[in-house]
C-alpha cells in the first residue's frame with residue numbers, strides 16, 4: 232500500500248473541488264486533520280459566532296467523511312507540532328493543504344513546511360492572491376482595474392470531483408469535537424443561529440441552488456434589506472464549504488445584469504485577500520496615517536464614548552436602521568450588506584469611534600467574520616484604506632433607510648417600532664415606550680466628524 236498523506240484542513244472544509252484532498256487521494260490513503268490553534272503568537276482566534284459555525288461545519292464534514300469510510304482527526308494546539316505528532320503516529324511526512332493568506336496562516340505554513348513535507352495548493356480564491364498584476368507587474372490596490380484584470384483570466388479551472396478516499400492502515404487518535412466547547416451553552420446566545428443557518432458542504436450547495444433561482448433579481452434586490460436578495464453564501468465561502476470556482480461555474484455563462492453584478496461582488500472577496508497579502512496588518516492599522524492621528528472618542532478612556540459603543544453593539548442608538556442591523560447581527564450572526572455599510576459608517580462618523588472597535592465587534596459576532604473582507608470593508612467605509620470612500624462622504628442613515636425601503640426590516644428586528652407606518656418608521660417623531668432617543672443629531676455629528684478629519688489632515 233502506498234504511504235498515506237495528511238490533508239491539513241483550515242478554511243476549506245469540503246470534499247469536492249478541494250485540490251489538497253484531490254492530490255492526497257491520488258497519491259494514496261488520506262488522513263484528514265483539523266487543528267484548533269487558539270493561542271499561537273500573532274494569531275486571531277475565531278470569534279464566538281465563527282466558532283459556532285466552525286463546530287457545525289466540522290460536524291458536517293465528520294459525517295461526510297464517515298459515510299465515505301474516512302475520518303476527521305481533530306487536534307488542538309500549535310499546528311506544526313500537532314501535525315508532526317499525527318505524522319509520527321502514522322509514520323508519514325507528506326502534508327497537503329490549501330494556501331491561506333491571513334498573516335498567522337502564512338506563519339503556520341512556514342512552520343509546517345519546516346517540520347514536514349508540505350505541498351500547498353491554490354483553490355480558496357478565483358485566482359491566487361498577488362498573481363493578478365498591473366502592467367508594471369505590481370499587485371493591484373484599486374478594485375475596478377483589479378476586477379477588469381481578474382475577469383479577463385476567468386473562468387476559473389473546472390471544479391474537481393469529490394475524491395475517492397482510501398483509509399490508512401491505522402487511524403491516529405482524535406479529540407472529540409464536543410470537548411472543544413465551540414458552541415455556547417449557558418447562556419446560549421446562539422439559539423437563533425440554528426433557525427437561520429445550516430453549515431456544511433451539502434448545505435452550501437443547497438444555498439447556492441436556491442440563489443440561482445433568484446440571481447436574476449440580484450441587481451435590484453441585493454440592496455433591499457427587507458428582501459432575501461443576496462446569496463447568503465458568505466459563511467459557506469469563508470469556511471470553504473464551497474469554492475468560488477464552483478459558484479462561478481454554477482452561473483454557467485449567465486450574462487444577465489444580476490449574474491454580472493454577483494460575479495463582481497465575488498471578486499471583492501479576492502480583492503480583499505490581495506490587500507491582506509500586501510498589507511498583513513490591514514485589520515489592525517489604518518493604511519492612511521492621518522487616521523491614526525484622528526481625535527477619535529476613545530471608549531477605553533471616555534465613559535460617554537464607551538456608553539455609545541455599547542448602545543451601538545446592542546442596537547440602541549435611536550436610529551432604527553442601525554439598530555435593526557445590529558440586532559440582526561446579534562440574533563443571527565449575519566447582517567445585510569447595505570446595513571453593514573450604514574451601521575459601520577454610523578459608528579465611525581456619527582459616533583466618531585475608531586473603525587477598529589467596530590471591526591473587532593464584527594469579528595466576534597459574524598458567522599462569516601473574515602480577516603480580509605472585514606478589514607477591507609471597514610477601512611473602505613472609514614476612508615482609511617488603500618481603495619476607500621472619502622471620509623467626507625458621510626452616509627445619512629435616515630435617508631438610506633427610506634431609500635432602500637427598510638420599513639419591514641426595521642419592524643422585524645426592532646419590535647418596539649412594529650406598529651409604526653412607513654411614514655414614521657425611519658425616524659419616529661414620537662418614540663414608543665422603551666425605544667431610545669437618537670444618541671446624536673445627524674447634522675451636529677456630521678460637523679464634528681468633518682472637523683476632526685480636517686484637523687487630522689492639517690496635522691499631517
Ligand SMILES: Cc1cc2nc3c(=O)[nH]c(=O)nc-3n(C[C@H](O)[C@H](O)[C@H](O)COP(=O)(O)OP(=O)(O)OC[C@H]3O[C@@H](n4cnc5c(N)ncnc54)[C@H](O)[C@@H]3O)c2cc1C
Nearest residue numbers: 461462463464465496497499500568571600601604605608
Ligand atoms: C463593515 C463591513 C464588514 C464586512 N465584513 C465581512 C466579513 O467579515 N466577511 C465577509 O464575508 N463579508 C464581509 N462584508 C462584506 C459583505 O457585507 C458580505 O460579504 C455580504 O453581506 C455577505 O452576504 P451574501 O453572501 O448574501 O453576499 P452576496 O451579495 O450574495 O455576495 C456573494 C459573495 O461575495 C462576497 N462579497 C460580497 N460583497 C463583498 C464585499 N463588500 N467585500 C468582500 N466580499 C464580498 C462574499 O463572499 C459573498 O458571500 C463586510 C461588509 C461591511 C460593509
